[in-house]
Amino acid sequence: MDPLATPEDLAARLGRDLTAEEAARAEALLRDASALIRGWTRQDFTAGESTVVLRPVGTVVRLPQRPVQAVTAVVALGGSDAIPDVALPTGGWTWDGADKVDIWPPDTSWLLSLPETWADGWGSVDTYRVT
Known part of the structure; x- marks a missing residue:
């Protein structure tokens, strides 16, 4: 570097x-x-796009690099064929503009469109890929 x-x-x-x-x-x-x-x-200090796999604490994912200019995608990693990876839609997560992504915002109406098998295993999803 x-x-x-x-x-x-x-x-x-x-x-x-x-x-x-x-x-x-x-x-x-x-x-x-x-x-x-x-x-x-533990910072790079070099501007660029990165994708990290993180586990939340409660409903919050803390981003390791700062400053963060934007969060463009959050994907819940299912880890199996029965529980596939699902890109969380707009409204499925919020970014605080600094270093925190909230996974469970108040608006959870988007859950209705999840595949039934995925929704059944939702409790086991505890890893997210954030870009």
Whole structure:
């Protein structure tokens, strides 16, 4: 992954140009420091689309990366032929605009359109794929 800062950022922070020796080592040191920061925070700091498989706590799924710009899909993972994966429709989940997806919003009228075999096993669904 790219470092979180450049040698130019380092020179600006120091308020002076880097010496030849510092410039030769700057890239490697910045990569090392960036890896430490990513490891400590468990954040990527790189914009992109990601899909994660998560288990909720109650009815809430916490997204591991921040900031989140959008949540585009939530899929309940059934895990078997009897309980297939089902993409939750609009109204089947809400996103708080930060890092939390609520799986059970007040409007549950969409449940009527689920396959009967899936609805029978709903209680066993405890894993979601969030994009």
